[in-house]
Amino acid sequence: LEESFEGIIGKSPAMQQVFDLIGSAADSDAPVAIYGESGTGKELAATAIHRLGSRSHGPFVKVNCAALNESLLESELFGHVKGAFTGADRNRKGRFEAAAGGDIFLDEIGDIPLSTQAKLLRVLQEKEIEKVGDHNPLSIDVRFITATNKDLKQLMEEGRFREDLYYRVGVIPIYLPPLRERPEDIPLLIDTFISRIRLKSHKTITGMDKGALDTLVNYRWPGNIRELINAIEYAFVICTGDEIRRKHLPPGITGKGGYPVLKRPKRREPESSEAKGRILAALKQTGGNKTEAAKILGISRVTLWKRLKDYQIQVDRTIRG
Secondary structure, three states, X not given: OOOEEOOEEOOOHHXXXXXXXXXXXXXXXXXXXXXXXXOOOHHHHHHHXXXXXXXXXXXXXXXXXXXXXXXXXXXXXXXXXXXXXXXXXXXXXXXXXXXXXXXXEEEOHHHOOHHHHHHHHHHHXXXXXXXXXXXXXXXXXXXXXXXXXXXXXXXXXXXXXXXXXXXXXXXXXXXXXXXHHOHHHHHHHHHHHHHHHHHHHOOOOOEEOHHHHHHHHHOOOOOHHHXXXXXXXXXXXXXXXXXXXXXXXXXXXXXXXXXXXXXXXXXXXXXXXXXXXXXXHHHHHOOOOHHHHHHHXXXXXXXXXXXXXXXXXXXXXXXXX
């Protein structure tokens, strides 16, 4: 497509500016921070920077920082030595080592805990890492590309993101505009996604009528491009003809109510005698402590109180018994 840049689709002035910035960032070795709402294509932008840059011959290693807790994240990033913690039965190479000579992409960097932020700052400043459980520094040669859908300046003011790290990772900031700020790209994106999904679905759908198109162009798109793709896929399932119409779009977009919600069946309560027995056992185990008994039973203290009443259980008698 003439209107695409390294797989990123758009012809609006806002996107042309993004494409220029990606090209400039690729020519540099400075850290890049990509900002944008969820679904705007931050990973695509990061991949484009890697492919166009001087490190394209090297690895491109991605890490979703939001998906890992603090201890797992440090082991994932820096690696660990045998015996560093329970279960560490061998040495493990971290993502920084794996990215040597290439680029590392830290997605959702706004979710990284402060303790790990301090270690990342050292990597940026000293170009070296320390594996978990080891104090021997290891030199590394990687370029940082980060992304976030959060306001790092606000996190900084709240004391949840280090100011020095903010300026280090964002030497070249790139802001990806939300879909609602580039409505002229929506028809182009729709045509592209229809063509792609048609190949996968083997349906004969070739386009969209004006009513459906106007609805999509005027929608706010809180989920951005990802939500648009989902809407086209939904329409492909519903539409039985050759053209997508307004009635084929998701109800959450057309304003005809939200998506259908499946009611969860009510959980069957266990037989009274069995339930009563478990409550009595928990109370005896905790010496009559209702809060601790509720934790053992996996219910709230209020629920326990109601069941004590229902089953006519007197706690003091239970303990004496």
